[in-house]
Amino acid sequence: MAELRLRDIRKNYGTVEVLHGIDLDIRSGEFVVFVGPSGCGKSTLLRAIAGLEDISSGEFRIDGALMNDVAPSQRGIAMVFQSYALYPHMTVFDNMAFGLKIAGFRKDQIAARIRQAAEILQLTPYLDRYPRALSGGQRQRVAIGRAIVRDPKVFLFDEPLSNLDAALRVATRIEIAKLKQAMPGATMIYVTHDQVEAMTLADRIVVLRDGRIEQVGSPVELYRRPANLFVGQFIGSPSMNVLGGTLARTGPDTRVELDAGFTVAVPIPTEAAMQGQRVHLGIRPEDLRPCSTDPLFRATISLVEQLGEVQLTYLDLPGLAAPLIAKLPGHLDLHPGRDIGLTAEAANLHLFDRHENAIRPAEAGHKVAVPAE
Amino acid sequence: MTAASSRSFWAGMSQAFLWALLLSVGVVVVYPLLWMALGGFKSNSQIFEQPFALPLQWSFANYLSAWQGVQGYMVSSLLITVVSTVTTVFISAWAAFGLTRTPMPAKPLVTAIVLGGMMLSPTVALVPLVRMLQSLGLYDTHWALIILYTAFRVPFTTFLIRAYMLDLPRDLDEAAMMDGANPGQIFRRIILPLCRPIIMSCIVLHILFAWNEYLFAMIFTNNPSVQTLPVGLTSMMSKQGTDFAQVFAAMTISALPIVIIFFLTQRYFIRGLTEGIGK
Ligand SMILES: Nc1ncnc2c1ncn2[C@@H]1O[C@H](COP(=O)(O)OP(=O)(O)O)[C@@H](O)[C@H]1O
Ligand SMILES: [Mg+2]
Numbered sequence: 001m002a003e004l005r006l007r008d009i010r011k012n013y014g015t016v017e018v019l020h021g022i023d024l025d026i027r028s029g030e031f032v033v034f035v036g037p038s039g040c041g042k043s044t045l046l047r048a049i050a051g052l053e054d055i056s057s058g059e060f061r062i063d064g065a066l067m068n069d070v071a072p073s074q075r076g077i078a079m080v081f082q083s084y085a086l087y088p089h090m091t092v093f094d095n096m097a098f099g100l101k102i103a104g105f106r107k108d109q110i111a112a113r114i115r116q117a118a119e120i121l122q123l124t125p126y127l128d129r130y131p132r133a134l135s136g137g138q139r140q141r142v143a144i145g146r147a148i149v150r151d152p153k154v155f156l157f158d159e160p161l162s163n164l165d166a167a168l169r170v171a172t173r174i175e176i177a178k179l180k181q182a183m184p185g186a187t188m189i190y191v192t193h194d195q196v197e198a199m200t201l202a203d204r205i206v207v208l209r210d211g212r213i214e215q216v217g218s219p220v221e222l223y224r225r226p227a228n229l230f231v232g233q234f235i236g237s238p239s240m241n242v243l244g245g246t247l248a249r250t251g252p253d254t255r256v257e258l259d260a261g262f263t264v265a266v267p268i269p270t271e272a273a274m275q276g277q278r279v280h281l282g283i284r285p286e287d288l289r290p291c292s293t294d295p296l297f298r299a300t301i302s303l304v305e306q307l308g309e310v311q312l313t314y315l316d317l318p319g320l321a322a323p324l325i326a327k328l329p330g331h332l333d334l335h336p337g338r339d340i341g342l343t344a345e346a347a348n349l350h351l352f353d354r355h356e357n358a359i360r361p362a363e364a365g366h367k368v369a370v371p372a373e
Numbered sequence: 374m375t376a377a378s379s380r381s382f383w384a385g386m387s388q389a390f391l392w393a394l395l396l397s398v399g400v401v402v403v404y405p406l407l408w409m410a411l412g413g414f415k416s417n418s419q420i421f422e423q424p425f426a427l428p429l430q431w432s433f434a435n436y437l438s439a440w441q442g443v444q445g446y447m448v449s450s451l452l453i454t455v456v457s458t459v460t461t462v463f464i465s466a467w468a469a470f471g472l473t474r475t476p477m478p479a480k481p482l483v484t485a486i487v488l489g490g491m492m493l494s495p496t497v498a499l500v501p502l503v504r505m506l507q508s509l510g511l512y513d514t515h516w517a518l519i520i521l522y523t524a525f526r527v528p529f530t531t532f533l534i535r536a537y538m539l540d541l542p543r544d545l546d547e548a549a550m551m552d553g554a555n556p557g558q559i560f561r562r563i564i565l566p567l568c569r570p571i572i573m574s575c576i577v578l579h580i581l582f583a584w585n586e587y588l589f590a591m592i593f594t595n596n597p598s599v600q601t602l603p604v605g606l607t608s609m610m611s612k613q614g615t616d617f618a619q620v621f622a623a624m625t626i627s628a629l630p631i632v633i634i635f636f637l638t639q640r641y642f643i644r645g646l647t648e649g650i651g652k
Contacts, residue, residue: 052547073553085544089566098562099552150552 002062002076002153002187003028004049009058011044011211018044020211021058031180031188035198035234036208042191045208046156049189050079062154073099078147079156082163084139086131086146092118093127096146103150117145120182137168144179157190161197177201195235199223207231229356232282238312238325240282240350250275256351259319262297267346268359279359282350285312288326288342295341299324304334315340406628413439413622420617439622445598446605447627453515453601454583457522462575464523465530466568470560472531473538474546484535490528495588506593517593518601522583530575537571538564573641577634581642584631602627 004026011019018041026032034042047053049060051072060067067075086095093114100110118124121141131139140160147155160176161169177200180188192198198205199219207214207222207230215227219235226232226240233239245258250270256279257263264281299315302323309330314323326342328334351359412420413435414428471477472484502521506512511520541564549559565572587603594600597608606627610620635642 050551052550072547072551077551079548079551081544081548083542083544085542085548087545087548087563098549098554102553102558146548146552 003064004154004187004189005059005061005064006049007059007061009045009048009060010056011041011048011053012056017056018211019048019055022211022213024206024213024216026187026189028187029185031190031201031203032206033198033202033204034189034191034206034208035193035195036214037234038193040208041211042193042208043158044211046079046158046189046191049154050077050156051075052079076153077156078150078152078154079158080140080143080147080160082159084131084143084163086139086142088131091128091130092123092134092142092145095131095142096149099146099150113149113151114145117148120148120179121145136164137172140164140172141175144176148179153187155186155188157188159191159193161192161194173197173200195237199235205235207234225358225360226282226350227358229280229282229352229358232350232352232358236284236286238285238327240284241288241324242352243281243283243317243320243324245279245281247274247277247279254351256281260297260317261319264296264349265346266349266351268349268351270351270359274353278354280352280356282352283344284348285325285327287344287348288328289344290328290332291341291343294343296343298339298341301334301336301338301340303336306330313340315342406632409621410625413618413625415618417616417618420621435618435622436626439619439626442609442619443602443605443623443626446600446602449515449599449605450584450601450627453518453522454580456515457519457526457583458576458579460519460523461526461530461579462572465527465534465575466565466572467560468527468531469534469538470556470564472535474559474564475556488528488532488535490525491532493525493528495525499588499592503592512593513595513599515599518586518589521589521593522579522586525589526579526582530579533575533578534568534571537568541567570641573638577638577642580634581631 004024006022006024009019009022010017022045034045036042044053048055051067051070055068062075087098090098096114096117097110100113105113114127115124118127121144123138123141123145126134126138126142131142134142140163143160157176161172164172176190180186180201190197190201202219204216204218205222206216209230215222215231217225222231222235226235229242233242243258243260245256245260245264247254247270248257248263249255250272252269254266254268254270255263256266258281266281297317299317301313302316303314305312305314307330310327311330311332311334313326313328313334315326317324334340353359408425411428414431414433416429416432419426419429468487472480472487477483503512506517506520511517545563545567546559549563554562585603586601590601590604591607594604597605600608606620606623609623613619
């Protein structure tokens with residue numbers, strides 16, 4: 001049981017500040033995922049929590065106790081490193097036993113704990129092997145085992161799957177999810193740059209960019225109601241299409257005149273003061289569907305990636321730097337050069353102001369978006 | 374002749390040439406040693422009359438009496454070599470750990486000072502060292518050489534171990550730290566075992582140095598019971614004058630341990646020489 005509280009955490013390396021004031025509360029037993037592009041400070045934040053980096057200012061508490069100056073091993077935290085960091089000169093058993101021996105556990109206690117962890121992680125046949133004689137997935141499990149045996153209150157994972165191949169990554173992801181179910185009391189913090197891992201594992205996701213928190217929320221919340229354009233584009237694959245435009249009409253019945261040459265009615269109320277301002281309209285590829293009778297817009301297909309179940313369709317629209325992507329059913333007859341009409345549920349349109357912050361929709365109805373006449 | 378077979382012909386030629394070159398270098402290096410060892414079996418007169426012949430009879434008499442002569446020096450050499458190897462490698466490993474793993478102010482400066490010791494020429498330091506060791510009462514003792522060998526070899530040994538430690542992943546230290554290990558435990562139980570290859574190299578290199586060192590041994594020891602083999606052999610040579618058979622035997626005996634150690638550990642020796650390059 002452990003509750004984490006971060007208040008205005010800052011970290012500088014010399015004169016460069018890499019964390020710019022992180023505020024975050026993590027509940028006991030929660031599975032929280034830090035996600036963000038490479039270099040945004042995820043590892044730094046995780047290492048600050050572990051105690052491997054001193055924080056430059058701010059407060060970090062576990063269960064109310066100030067941790068700023070507490071040694072890493074005294075925080076009740078175990079960490080699984082990206083490189084696994086197994087001790088190469090020790091057997092699997094000794095790797096797991098190292099921390100327990102230092103903590104002064106008796107031999108039989110150590111053996112019992114390791115036997116139990118090895119059972120859970122299916123490592124029993126490998127206890128006498130050295131890390132170099134294990135596969136990537138097995139090493140990964142040893143690293144997790146080394147964390148489990150210490151029975152910590154908080155588990156930290158720094159990109160634990162990034163060294164595995166694609167198939168193993170999925171299998172291990174599922175194992176980690178099971179591990180969490182088996183230890184409902186343990187608080188887990190997991191770092192990844194992969195939004196699929198974040199979506200599948202997290203109770204709550206923390207999206208970071210350039211040392212700042214962009215948004216905290218459940219996977220569905222982030223997907224449905226991104227707080228800004230960055231989160232909108234970061235969560236979801238392929239990422240959200242963004243079309244620039246200006247607000248042609250404000251009020252409850254907003255109209256956006258897009259650079260692409262058509263106008264869309266968006267059921268998101270806007271203030272009169274915003275009239276004529278630059279905005280961004282976001283549409284997820286999976287929210288677009290073909291519509292021949294009354295489409296939102298028409299476009300020419302430039303490329304089709306057939307994935308079987310779906311086809312990623314790339315469309316050329318005027319005034320757009322990157323092609324628009326639509327995720328359309330796999331059975332449709334699509335080929336480059338064809339003209340196609342597309343539409344989307346009005347409730348699935350996202351609107352962002354010129355600072356790229358979301359303009360929040362009113363309670364979503366299920367109207368179909370209509371082209372404004 | 375096709376292009377392929379001509380290429381293989383030249384490849385074979387260069388291979389053969391390489392072998393011939395290595396073989397002749399080997400002969401040039403080994404032959405004098407062999408000649409010396411064989412000389413130990415000959416009589417003094419045969420050495421002069423038939424310098425390149427095999428011994429007339431294989432007599433161990435020279436070796437036996439030479440052994441009587443070098444025994445004492447051998448003990449001193451062994452003692453000084455073993456103790457200074459332990460102290461040098463231990464101090465260097467700790468120093469390298471500190472220089473690579475602990476936060477300290479002005480680390481580059483400290484590193485420069487420690488490694489800068491490699492620049493210090495022993496001859497330059499001789500006079501002050503003699504005065505210092507005399508006033509410490511260590512002059513003409515085994516300790517004098519142990520201390521000097523340690524002091525003068527720590528910079529180089531630290532340099533080698535440090536280069537190796539820089540390449541050990543930081544994650545290991547951090548994992549051990551999370552496991553609750555203090556710096557001493559990280560050093561002893563994680564870093565030191567992982568440094569085994571370079572430690573072995575350093576041990577071999579230091580043994581070679583300490584066994585053969587002449588300048589300090591000659592200046593800082595007087596009493597035959599304290600002197601090491603290189604100095605002992607010179608004094609034997611001047612004492613026995615023209616009994617070359619005896620001298621050859623003594624030299625062979627004193628070279629033997631180091632030759633054996635070298636052959637047993639040459640892979641560490643070579644690694645030691647290449648380590649620290651390209652960093
Ligand atoms: N020891 C360090 N010294 C200076 N800058 C660092 C150090 N460690 C990380 N950084 C910088 O801090 C930023 C965040 O790094 P990191 O937390 O590793 O990112 P992430 O894990 O999200 O990819 C990066 O810009 C990186 O260059
Ligand atoms: Mg990272």
